[in-house]
Amino acid sequence: MTTTERIAREQDTGPDTGRSPVAVPAARAAGCPFDPAPEIARAHREEPITRATLWDGSSCWLVTRHQDVREVLGDPRFSADATRPGFPFLTAGGRQFATGNPSFIRQDDPEHARLRRMLTADFMVKKMAAMRPEVQRIADGLLDRMTEGRQAADLVAEFALPLPSLVICLLLGVPYDDHEFFQKCSSVLLSLRSSVEQVRVAQEELQDFLSRLAESKRRAPDDGIVSRLVARGELDNAAIASMGRLLLVAGHETTANMTALSTLTLLRNPDQLARLRAEPSLITGAVEELLRYLTIVHNGLPRIADEDVTIGGRTIRAGEGVLCVLNTANRDEEIFPGGAALDVGRDARRHVAFGFGVHQCLGQPLARVELQIALETLLRRLPGLRLDIPFEDIPFRHDMGIYGVHALPVAW
Amino acid sequence: MRVTIDQDKCCGAGSCVLSAPEVFDQREEDGIVLLLDAEPPAALHDAVHEAAAICPAAAITVEQTEQAERV
Ligand code: SF4
Numbered sequence: 001m002t003t004t005e006r007i008a009r010e011q012d013t014g015p016d017t018g019r020s021p022v023a024v025p026a027a028r029a030a031g032c033p034f035d036p037a038p039e040i041a042r043a044h045r046e047e048p049i050t051r052a053t054l055w056d057g058s059s060c061w062l063v064t065r066h067q068d069v070r071e072v073l074g075d076p077r078f079s080a081d082a083t084r085p086g087f088p089f090l091t092a093g094g095r096q097f098a099t100g101n102p103s104f105i106r107q108d109d110p111e112h113a114r115l116r117r118m119l120t121a122d123f124m125v126k127k128m129a130a131m132r133p134e135v136q137r138i139a140d141g142l143l144d145r146m147t148e149g150r151q152a153a154d155l156v157a158e159f160a161l162p163l164p165s166l167v168i169c170l171l172l173g174v175p176y177d178d179h180e181f182f183q184k185c186s187s188v189l190l191s192l193r194s195s196v197e198q199v200r201v202a203q204e205e206l207q208d209f210l211s212r213l214a215e216s217k218r219r220a221p222d223d224g225i226v227s228r229l230v231a232r233g234e235l236d237n238a239a240i241a242s243m244g245r246l247l248l249v250a251g252h253e254t255t256a257n258m259t260a261l262s263t264l265t266l267l268r269n270p271d272q273l274a275r276l277r278a279e280p281s282l283i284t285g286a287v288e289e290l291l292r293y294l295t296i297v298h299n300g301l302p303r304i305a306d307e308d309v310t311i312g313g314r315t316i317r318a319g320e321g322v323l324c325v326l327n328t329a330n331r332d333e334e335i336f337p338g339g340a341a342l343d344v345g346r347d348a349r350r351h352v353a354f355g356f357g358v359h360q361c362l363g364q365p366l367a368r369v370e371l372q373i374a375l376e377t378l379l380r381r382l383p384g385l386r387l388d389i390p391f392e393d394i395p396f397r398h399d400m401g402i403y404g405v406h407a408l409p410v411a412w
Numbered sequence: 413m414r415v416t417i418d419q420d421k422c423c424g425a426g427s428c429v430l431s432a433p434e435v436f437d438q439r440e441e442d443g444i445v446l447l448l449d450a451e452p453p454a455a456l457h458d459a460v461h462e463a464a465a466i467c468p469a470a471a472i473t474v475e476q477t478e479q480a481e482r483v
Contacts, residue, residue: 073468074468074469074470113423116423116424117424117442117443117444120423120424120425120438120442120443120444121424121438121439121441121442121443123424123425123443124424124426124438124440124443125426125429125430125438126429126437126438349427349431349462350465350466354425354468355468357469358421358423358468358469359423360425360468360469361425362423362424362425364425364427365426365430368430
């Protein structure tokens with residue numbers, strides 16, 4: 001591009017983002033807590049595959065379009081192996097988490113597929129559908145307790161977090177009595193502020209806890225996932241603990257944040273809330289739309305190129321890191337016209353909120369059942385639900401790998 | 413329409429079952445996709461196309477047969 005062309009373009013579209021890499025994670029704009037960070041949204045519009053700089057000064061590619069994100073995540077030439085030099089991390093703690101005792105989420109096929117297939121039956125659509133009465137019972141029990149003799153509560157602490165926590169403990173065969181311990185470990189592991197040492201300690205404690213649990217299931221099996229992994233006889237306690245840790249952390253942080261953030265979003269979009277209340281059968285599609293609109297895995301899924309690959313007209317060289325930005329992909333106008341707005345009647349099934357490719361979230365049938373039941377029950381049982389603090393005072397999880405709110409004080 | 417699946421590619425997260433439960437199911441032992449109807453009726457074609465589009469592992473292939481085109 002000549003200087004004149006560049007000036008003309010800059011006048012047209014603002015500064016050429018191709019010249020200065022985007023620093024990630026990028027901050028969201030004040031007052032727009034549901035929208036992607038402005039720099040990343042701009043990159044998506046102007047230079048959809050662009051360079052980014054990370055905390056340690058290293059750089060990687062940022063892939064922001066729906067089609068390109070699907071191509072990278074669906075292409076086995078992009079590796080998920082975090083031990084490869086050049087793999088992009090968001091923080092030093094994140095590097096520790098991804099490389100110390102990695103679970104199959106950070107491995108490639110065939111080892112990834114071998115391990116993942118030990119669990120696919122446990123999260124099948126039909127099995128999760130059969131869990132509905134149990135999940136409903138848990139949701140009702142939590143709301144009974146939350147509302148008994150009271151008019152206000154923190155929805156995160158009393159409903160959004162305990163619901164998936166109770167369910168994943170039940171599925172795994174982990175005693176819920178220890179929930180404070182593993183909830184604390186989970187948040188250390190996913191906080192962008194945790195030091196390497198804090199991550200290492202949380203990881204070790206959780207690993208020890210789950211190894212001991214696996215050992216106890218060897219002696220006294222139940223019908224939970226940990227016992228079934230033990231019974232297969234293919235994995236030692238440490239390997240079972242790594243898998244258990246992945247399921248426990250993923251089971252806690254994702255659905256809990258989707259539930260609370262979805263509730264807040266609906267309260268901020270009263271027309272959409274009214275529509276969903278008037279037509280409860282919209283809930284299945286509304287959950288997909290909320291997954292799309294909120295995209296709580298908000299900092300980009302990391303991969304590294306195994307060989308030179310051309311994506312969206314750009315050649316990504318072997319050894320270069322890539323972050324696939326899911327939240328801009330999920331607002332890509334080509335796939336979701338008017339995607340910046342929440343529309344509970346939209347067909348949002350093509351969203352990539354669960355990722356894409358062979359690593360796509362294994363627990364999504366469970367997450368869907370939990371979210372559908374949690375939101376439907378909450379809206380039905382608390383018709384007067386409202387925020388109990390000013391919107392500006394809500395503590396958003398800008399500092400966490402999984403987005404959401406730290407607390408959601410509500411009244412009814 | 414003719415549908416084929418590649419069970420080796422399938423990663424078992426079940427999106428296809430949600431889109432078109434009449435055409436796709438999951439194997440009880442390992443959650444891997446099962447094809448219930450390789451030539452689904454026209455009323456299901458949209459759902460099957462959607463299932464193929466959202467399959468994260470590109471394990472579903474849809475071929476347009478002449479008969480389907482006539483419908
Ligand atoms: S959507 Fe694809 S990967 Fe998922 S279960 Fe169906 S065929 Fe398998």
